[in-house]
Amino acid sequence: MAGLPPLASLSQIKNTPSSLDGIPADLEEDLRAYGCKLIHQAGVLLKLKQVAVATAQILFQRFFYVSSMKQFGIGDTGMGALYLSSKLQECPVKMRDLINVFDLLFQRAAHTVSPSSHPLPDFKYSPMSYFGSTFYDLKESLVVSEMQILKRLGFNTNVVLPYGTLVNYMRLLGLTSREDAVSRAWGYLNDALQTPVYALYAVPTIISAAILLTTRHLDIPLPSTPPNCWWELFDAEWEDLWTVCGYIMRLYRERSPEERSRVVGMMGKKDVRRWLESRPNASQ
Amino acid sequence: MSGSSTPSRKRSKWDADDDDDQGLSARPPVQKRRVKVVKPSRTDHPSPNPDISRLPDSAQNNTRPTFSAFAPPRALHPPFISSRSVYSYERLNSIEEGSYGVVFRAKDKQTGDIVALKKLKLDEEKHGFPITALREINALMGCRHENVVGIREVVVGETLTQVFIVMDFIEHDLKTLLTVMPSPFLQSEIKTLMLQLLSAVAHCHANWILHRDLKTSNLLMNNRGSLKVADFGLARRYGDPVGVGGMTQLVVTLWYRAPEILLGAKTYSTAVDMWSVGCIFAELLLKEPLFQAKGEIELLSMIFKLLGPPTSTSWPEYSTLPLAKTITLPSPQPHQFRQKFQYLTTAGINLLMSLLTYDPDRRITADEALQHPYFSESPAPKHPDMFSSFPSAAAGEKRRKPFSSPPAPVRAADQKLLSDVDGP
Numbered sequence: 001m002a003g004l005p006p007l008a009s010l011s012q013i014k015n016t017p018s019s020l021d022g023i024p025a026d027l028e029e030d031l032r033a034y035g036c037k038l039i040h041q042a043g044v045l046l047k048l049k050q051v052a053v054a055t056a057q058i059l060f061q062r063f064f065y066v067s068s069m070k071q072f073g074i075g076d077t078g079m080g081a082l083y084l085s086s087k088l089q090e091c092p093v094k095m096r097d098l099i100n101v102f103d104l105l106f107q108r109a110a111h112t113v114s115p116s117s118h119p120l121p122d123f124k125y126s127p128m129s130y131f132g133s134t135f136y137d138l139k140e141s142l143v144v145s146e147m148q149i150l151k152r153l154g155f156n157t158n159v160v161l162p163y164g165t166l167v168n169y170m171r172l173l174g175l176t177s178r179e180d181a182v183s184r185a186w187g188y189l190n191d192a193l194q195t196p197v198y199a200l201y202a203v204p205t206i207i208s209a210a211i212l213l214t215t216r217h218l219d220i221p222l223p224s225t226p227p228n229c230w231w232e233l234f235d236a237e238w239e240d241l242w243t244v245c246g247y248i249m250r251l252y253r254e255r256s257p258e259e260r261s262r263v264v265g266m267m268g269k270k271d272v273r274r275w276l277e278s279r280p281n282a283s284q
Numbered sequence: 285m286s287g288s289s290t291p292s293r294k295r296s297k298w299d300a301d302d303d304d305d306q307g308l309s310a311r312p313p314v315q316k317r318r319v320k321v322v323k324p325s326r327t328d329h330p331s332p333n334p335d336i337s338r339l340p341d342s343a344q345n346n347t348r349p350t351f352s353a354f355a356p357p358r359a360l361h362p363p364f365i366s367s368r369s370v371y372s373y374e375r376l377n378s379i380e381e382g383s384y385g386v387v388f389r390a391k392d393k394q395t396g397d398i399v400a401l402k403k404l405k406l407d408e409e410k411h412g413f414p415i416t417a418l419r420e421i422n423a424l425m426g427c428r429h430e431n432v433v434g435i436r437e438v439v440v441g442e443t444l445t446q447v448f449i450v451m452d453f454i455e456h457d458l459k460t461l462l463t464v465m466p467s468p469f470l471q472s473e474i475k476t477l478m479l480q481l482l483s484a485v486a487h488c489h490a491n492w493i494l495h496r497d498l499k500t501s502n503l504l505m506n507n508r509g510s511l512k513v514a515d516f517g518l519a520r521r522y523g524d525p526v527g528v529g530g531m532t533q534l535v536v537t538l539w540y541r542a543p544e545i546l547l548g549a550k551t552y553s554t555a556v557d558m559w560s561v562g563c564i565f566a567e568l569l570l571k572e573p574l575f576q577a578k579g580e581i582e583l584l585s586m587i588f589k590l591l592g593p594p595t596s597t598s599w600p601e602y603s604t605l606p607l608a609k610t611i612t613l614p615s616p617q618p619h620q621f622r623q624k625f626q627y628l629t630t631a632g633i634n635l636l637m638s639l640l641t642y643d644p645d646r647r648i649t650a651d652e653a654l655q656h657p658y659f660s661e662s663p664a665p666k667h668p669d670m671f672s673s674f675p676s677a678a679a680g681e682k683r684r685k686p687f688s689s690p691p692a693p694v695r696a697a698d699q700k701l702l703s704d705v706d707g708p
Contacts (some may be wrong), residue, residue, distance in 0.1 A: 012363060085417040146413055155438035158425065
């Protein structure tokens with residue numbers, strides 16, 4: 001084994017660098033989720049392997065326990081994380097492909113929050129010119145962001161993905177015949193990649209949480225009365241399970257239009273700074 | 285990570301964390317504390333009442349003594365630790381300039397430990413941080429073993445183009461040692477070295493890492509007779525099935541390169557490292573490299589001469605290899621191991637021939653080789669502590685110029701990069 005993957009320490013969780021810069025916790029959580037959505041969308045457009053996308057999302061979440069969104073935009077960081085993880089998973093993407101895809105995603109996001117009239121006109125992507133400054137600016141941010149991720153995480157890119165273990169757990173619980181349960185649990189694990197849980201809890205805990213949500217939603221009974229609690233088979237603690245479930249369920253809460261456009265408009269560090277400055281008597 | 289206290293603000297922050305985490309080892313109450321911090325509010329969620337009410341019981345009845353090896357306690361996971369500055373080290377002297385970086389000897393300013401700093405060349409990177417450097421760092425971090433050189437941390441300089449891998453400093457490399465030592469290693473010493481090499485290689489292979497550049501100059505040895513495999517600059521992960529999209533043939537220094545790579549195989553596996561181990565075994569016996577060829581064709585003919593040309597029984601897949609058609613095989617002839625290694629026991633010859641076997645599928649694995657009778661017959665392997673010590677060239681003493689082996693293949697980073705991946 002390659003040693004245990006790193007997890008955030010108590011003080012890293014208590015005071016995230018973004019919160020120290022005055023970014024409220026709910027906004028940080030939404031920005032983290034949005035950054036991971038961008039990574040996911042880019043991964044789909046680039047036809048990248050899911051292991052690369054998941055690795056990128058986990059590195060992205062870790063990064064913001066040692067860095068503030070005021071210093072590093074979620075857009076750039078998402079781009080750097082995906083570029084790095086494509087190499088880590090031996091499926092490197094071309095820099096230009098990655099930049100084009102993120103440019104498209106940035107433009108589309110900007111379009112949805114443009115102050116123009118309602119309803120919004122259809123989105124039209126305008127490609128960048130081959131030698132234009134947009135490309136070189138994005139390339140510069142990409143290279144810097146990749147390096148910052150490596151440096152601030154101490155070059156420790158040890159990431160453990162949950163998929164294989166989920167299959168084992170489902171087998172052990174005798175649930176592999178329930179296709180709906182397997183795919184639902186799999187889906188929760190993927191959705192959890194948009195939350196910080198992979199930077200906070202060990203993989204067995206996260207998988208147990210996904211199974212808990214699955215079995216509750218599908219009304220599948222499992223032994224849950226002490227001293228016979230199924231999650232103890234996997235060395236998970238009930239409180240941890242429940243916390244992870246909370247993180248996942250909060251993703252599905254309907255966001256108000258204001259909340260949504262607030263997040264989309266804060267992809268860059270400059271946007272974050274502007275927002276922080278514009279808040280009257282903001283801090284604390 | 286080395287160094288517990290440092291002047292910088294960042295480090296002292298981590299030190300505080302460490303204290304926290306140590307306090308955590310008394311588990312249950314702490315877990316709760318942590319959870320409360322993580323989770324500010326849960327008002328908009330389905331009530332957990334039925335289960336929460338059972339929780340205290342469950343926690344108290346929970347007298348589980350230990351965690352399973354697969355789910356160790358939360359507190360054992362390291363926190364996120366940013367790279368320190370290279371100025372945490374004092375540079376002493378440069379050791380060598382390798383194929384893709386300079387190696388310095390340096391001193392940790394806090395602990396006084398002597399370390400080796402390998403500077404990565406990042407100036408002309410067109411693809412961001414090089415994938416080969418990522419592979420090297422990950423291989424070193426993922427293959428910790430007493431016979432693999434220990435990685436301590438990765439530190440950075442003032443600009444983003446200065447990155448250094450910090451490793452344990454090891455006094456000798458086997459190649460220099462073989463050139464300067466007055467008499468060859470004894471059989472008992474060779475057995476110890478081979479056992480150490482094989483257990484390191486077995487460990488790497490068990491962790492899905494191919495080294496792809498095993499040679500005597502990449503084997504380090506300290507003054508206590510302990511061998512360490514170093515330089516994972518060409519290492520990469522492999523899978524099962526092996527390298528689906530094909531892997532580069534630009535690996536392994538020529539003299540140690542397995543015949544299937546020479547003949548252009550697109551997929552290869554752990555057996556390429558085992559061939560190199562065979563070449564190293566022979567080199568320890570002969571006190572000079574086994575195949576000192578100038579080019580690939582000459583190397584092949586030297587291999588044909590020692591092993592006898594491959595036949596459809598000794599290597600069934602030979603004719604299917606890309607470059608096999610371009611080679612004219614010499615007329616059949618028996619192998620010449622016995623003539624070449626006159627003083628080796630039958631078991632020793634058998635091990636050597638099992639390593640230097642044409643067919644990669646039949647070549648001995650590291651795990652099998654560790655069980656080979658050669659290691660149990662007399663003389664027994666010498667205890668590492670009984671090795672004599674030597675003056676260290678890397679620590680600054682003048683050394684004689686060693687015979688120069690060809691350089692490692694040019695790093696496959698740039699254009700070759702894309703051919704060296706498992707394609708989609």
